[in-house]
Amino acid sequence: MAVVIGNCLLQLTRPDHIPVRYKLLAPAVIAALLVWAGLAARRGLTSVGADGVTVRGAFRVRRRAWHDIYDLRAEERPKQGRADNRWLTWLYDNDGRRFLLPNVDDWQLPDLRAEIDELRALAAAHHGKVWEPRPEVEARIRVRAGHRKAQERAIIWALLAFFAGGICLVWEVTTDGEPHPFLLLLCAPLAAYALLLPFFRRLASRAPAHT
Template structure:
């Protein structure tokens, strides 16, 4: 990053190796599901999902990046690009990602928050691509200060929005985990039906029931965590 007097010019791209363990696991699932396991439509659904995941990971590694200039920040994702002028940026924060502890994903990614409390990932501005993401973000905010009409002070209204959005994300994450357990249970039930000669209803059991569980559990957990979220201190 250049000095403040010379302007801001920085781009964050992949500089470390690919998450081969994660990609290998998806590839194994892809190959196994394409040859085994009932029903046939379920195999192709898994194959399509695995192929989509591989394509997304590839695009995220080679196409995604974060570009910072005097005008603002551009976050180029796997498919979509977003740009924020500095006055539109409420804060930039490095947050812990529990799924990154195995190094298949960043453990400390950086996110941009707007004034509506919405959170956006800044690709490759994380501990996998930057030696010290906290120091990098601090220097970035310091260099951007002259280009903002506001200070970096926290605002209770926005902090409340951030907390409630985080609670909803947590609720839907719990709902997705619960739906996954339901899916595994229904898969085992379908195998048991096939082994005992009982009538099978694969689409109902493997698609409709898990989707209903996702919507129901996601809504319930989202409501629960949202109402447990304390308001920001004034």
């Protein structure tokens, strides 16, 4: 990552016809990503207490009381290398929403399954009953999973539109054309996202449900 960032900054220092205001965009994005990654690594944690589960990220703190928690599940990350954590733990609430539990994974914990079983037992103790699946909550989880997948696809296409707009912007600047950064780097990606999100959601709603 350091080599890639260093090469990017080096290319920005080369003399060319690109105005300085456009060159400052890439370092600003890189700096924002580094700040977010540093805060997420330093602040991210999962804490469990008598009142429920608290999840702290880079900027947000979310809490769920035990009576609002539906389930805790370990889900495998596809296509991950051996050096990365392959299993992540998600908290599902009664509305079908899920929240990632930072550091509750197979990289930080030697026996992730036992840890989740212990958390489930703790939740059951506060609920006063053993956990069992509820069809209405499972249906909400499937619907939200479809919406999440549609959003991911729309974001990918918006990023492709952003990179295509960046290429067009560089072409316009280097050929002494009239640049349109607002249109190419903001309006086009947002339009692609807004148009494709309902389309992908419609496709997800027509897909067969999986248990």
